[in-house]
Amino acid sequence: MTQTTSERYRVKPIRDRRREWPFPLNLYQTAVGRKWVMAVTGIGLLGFVLIHMIGNLHVYEGPAKMHEYAESLKNLGSGILPRSLILWLLRLSLMVMFGLHLHSAITLKEMSRKSSLNASFQSGEKKYEGGREYIAASYASRTMRWTGPIIALFLIYHLADMTWGWWLGNEFVPGDPYHNLYSSLSRIPVAIFYVIANMALAWHIFHGAWSMFQSLGINNPKYNHLRRGFAASFAGLILLGNLSFPIMTQANLIDEEERLCQVSIGDTDEILACLTKQLEDH
Amino acid sequence: MATNSKTVLDSRVPSGPLEQKWENHKFSMNLVNPNNKRKFDVIVVGTGLAGASAAASLGELGYKVKAFTFHDSPRRAHSIAAQGGINAAKNYKNDGDSVYRLFYDTIKGGDYRSREANVHRLAEVSTNIIDQATAQGVPFAREYGGLLDNRSFGGAQVSRTFYARGQTGQQLLLGAYSAMMRQVASGNVELHTRAELLDVVTKDGQACGIVTRDLISGEVIAHSAHAVVLATGGYGNVYFLSTNAMMSNVTAAWRAHRRGAFFANPCYTQIHPTCIPASDDFQSKLTLMSESLRNDGRIWVPEAFDDSRPAHEIPENERDYYLETRYPAFGNLVPRDVASRNAKNVVDQGHGVGPLKNGVYLDFSAAVGRDGHDAISAKYGNLFDMYESITGENPYEVPMRIYPAIHYTMGGVWVDYNLMTTIPGLYAIGEANFSDHGANRLGASALMQGLADGYFVLPYTIGDGLADQLGEPAVSTDDPVFTDAVSAIEDETAKWLSINGTRSVDYFHRELGRLVWDHIGMSRNKEGLEKAVSEIGALKEEFYNDVRVLGSADTLNLSLEKAGRVSDFFELAELMAHDALERKESCGGHFREEHQTIEGEAQRDDDNFAHVAAWEWNGKDALQTRHVEKLDFENVTPTQRSYK
Amino acid sequence: MSEIITVNLKIWRQEGPEKSGCFEEYTQKITTEASFLEMIDLLNEDLNNQGLEPVAIESDCREGICGTCGVMINGQAHGPRKATTTCQLHMREFSDGDEIVIEPFRAISFPVIRDLVVDRSPFDQIIESGGYISVNTGAASDANLTPVPKEAADQAFDAAACIGCGACVAACPNSAAQLFTSAKLAHMASLPQGQPERWKRTETMVETMEEFFGSCTNHGECHEACPKEINLDFIAFMNRDYMKAKVKNRALSGQR
Known part of the structure; x- marks a missing residue:
């Protein structure tokens, strides 16, 4: 039997098809499924970013309201469930979403790298030695893999800074977010870092919030033209809200001079009691 | 001169009334039992409409099919470039169409030079093709009610042409290609890409396989089978400038001819009236604009000689709408040969337009004024875009410039009613055979014929020939008939590389094309044809001595591939000239200046030339023998075509 | 209207799938009426006359429908004109003295067969x-x-x-x-x-x-x-x- 030409020259697959995992894990086996996971987790993270930003706007109502907001998060569902349970569940799902988003991004990137780089026998790393002219790919879409890590690093810093208080040391008052925010963002380098990171976040959302419609296949000629606008306004809104915190702190619109419950009055419990009382008096 | 034979070729047309011939024949043919089909190997060469549809259908039946294409993918075949549409006698428009009318139009359009029985069969199965293609997902144009739309086409007075925008050939080919790929997946079709047929192998007079060259490694390989099907298209590229694809060639058909398959009517070549005129001397090919444009465009030239004014500056009363004046009934929709010859006449007389004065206008201003820009754009948008991208002119504003170009070849390998050539076991389908179009093909009939042969005719008739061979294994490729053929091809390849002359293959092809176009083109005469015979012969000698093919035989080598093809074109061109000389009449695409009516129309000679001329190869330097298959017209009476 | 221009070509040459390739530079005079592939045809004719192997480049229908042709021209697939295949691209898109970089379509699963020809x-x-x-x-x-x-x-x-x-x-x-x-x-x-x-x-x-x-x-x-x-x-x-x-x-x- 002679070999068919397609057998002789059949281009070998660059990856083998693996045995299919049971549903729903099989969704995560293919790139299309993984992009879907990225989009779904992206939506979750977008929701978080939006609510986080809106919640933080309480800072403009003063330390007491900010304290109340923080308490209300812990009290979510507390009429029925143990206090903080819902908050922890939310945190857990955020961590899972973040982990999946990150893992799928890294593995998909690797898959693309294996399919396109070294494509020329000699040229090595670059796909086209003669250069590449981009027409449609926006700066945002091409920099997802840079804005992503910036956001991830920022997130760790941000948690360490505002939740765990590693860098504020004695200045850190658990349960008094107003104070913590002020103490952190009043330092110029920190404020600059926040500005940069949030710009990266908005940049990331600008492509991501459009791209997710494609990945999920949410598509209808009737509203397709709105998708870009949605992504741009969402990114703009987040940028505006989040940038206001470092900028307003630096502009002294967020400050502690006229604060009723000065941090110097005593230990954490005393401060928090003062804030609670202030709310009740109001 | 060629020698004439008294042999009368047997077309094996079944007896009985015309409309029952195919039905009866299907019943009387030998069948191969479904379980036995897998014992037969069938080679299909070419994967255009005819080849892909045949490979798919044979695979579905259970035959072991080996499909060959010299392209990188079966989807590249030149069927893909057909624009206008495909005819079928569906009568969806209720305008009086019928199988008989399609049959009649095709016979008449072919200028009474085709076989009645074949053409009637073609018309019968035409309706099945539309059903088949629709079921495969071919996105034919539809009306708002969701049913299929039709349009009218040159040479017909009913709307029977189904179309998919201006890309009907592409969509039909993708349908046939996907059907074939389904059989590839199922294992019934073995696909060989980048494999060019260089010889047909016979043993004891029976076709038993082919020899191909792997275009990447240069390896020459033998493949054996119980039957070989050639679906390798036409030979229009003998003219160098044609609307055929760059790689289209006659090699497969010609090598079969050299092994004993008669070659019929090579002088029947069709000139397509609506192509974009050449813009310079090294133009590589011509681009066709669908004939459907003639539905709405008006053809005219300036009345004045050598008029260099832009079109819009020429007032209405100084324009000559020559087709509308001369043919009031059909106007701009006269058949292709009539439209082409008239264009040539006006240009030759000095009315040509464009920078090289080599075209006529096809004007849409009236249609745009009547139906609006949007309606015209919906119908012809992609054609207009294509015209603009090639010429840089916008046809909504400036009239298109068009000129005839070679487009299709009605001649080809002679086949009987079973589509079998004069070599038992060797079949030819689609444009490769001498086909059902007589001396001239109607618009939108090429797709119909290719698919009819591949889907609905060959799958039945091939069984008739195979049934006798049950139990016999295919000839081994170790047999001397194969090993000899392989080494002959290896020698031929080596020969091209060793000549090391001074001119490129393309140079000779272009020169050959010029000769063929000048002397065996739109109109021919004795003197020119005799000149062609001697000049082609001289150029051929020069080609064999002075061509320069560089590189090696064991890598992809495009000029080496082409050298073999051009050499076959040389031999074909000589035969075309002989055939044109011998056919001392004008019919369809073959117009002899000596034989025309007083009005300048083609004049047939039914008494002496109502036959097919099939040529037999007698060796490289010997003259070929002309055999004759008489054409009987039992149902239609040949009349002088009149489109007035 | 047509004019004659000279373009500087940088074309990827690679003898076979396993060989390493490099850019070769050529200059070509051409009328702007010509198509891009006719410009390459002319270059190949010249190369052939000089005894140099022509550039391997695939094309077939030259009407933009068969999909055979396709090269990367100045970093854009099928060149600068929108909705146009390489074969439908005309030299009127270029100006005198332009540098044109021509590379094959690249991807790991589109291995180069020779010069500008890839396996798709x-x-x-x-x-x-x-x-x-x-x-x-x-x-x-x-x-x-x-x-x-x-x-x-x-x-x-x-x-x-x-x-x-x-x-x-x-x-x-x-x-x-x-x-x-x-x-x-x-x-x-x-x-x-x-x-x-x-x-x-x-x-x-x-x-x-x-x-x-x-x-x-x-x-x-x-x-x-x-x-x-x-x-x-x-x-x-x-x-x-x-x-x-x-x-x-x-x-x-x-x-x-």
């Missing part, structure tokens, strides 16, 4: 895995038995217009073949005839595609490079259909 057979493998409607010859019912809404037929055509040239993969920074695959899927999924095998087809074609090509990051470069301007929306359709295919109970798909 993985596309055939994708089609082979399911890009068809299973209907045997002769088994079809009358074509007008199943009405297809005009809008659906038009969309099917828009998708089916793909010529399989590979520009989408070449233009994609990820070497993803989503546009090609989704166009074939959308063509068939838009038609009633394509429904019975819709989910299986989507699954197998997507999974075959992923054996060869990268992952889509929705840049949109493929659509810009596509000579037939295949819409990005088809990729979204494919993504949705793929997820549905994984979730759907196909036993119920005969129900309305």
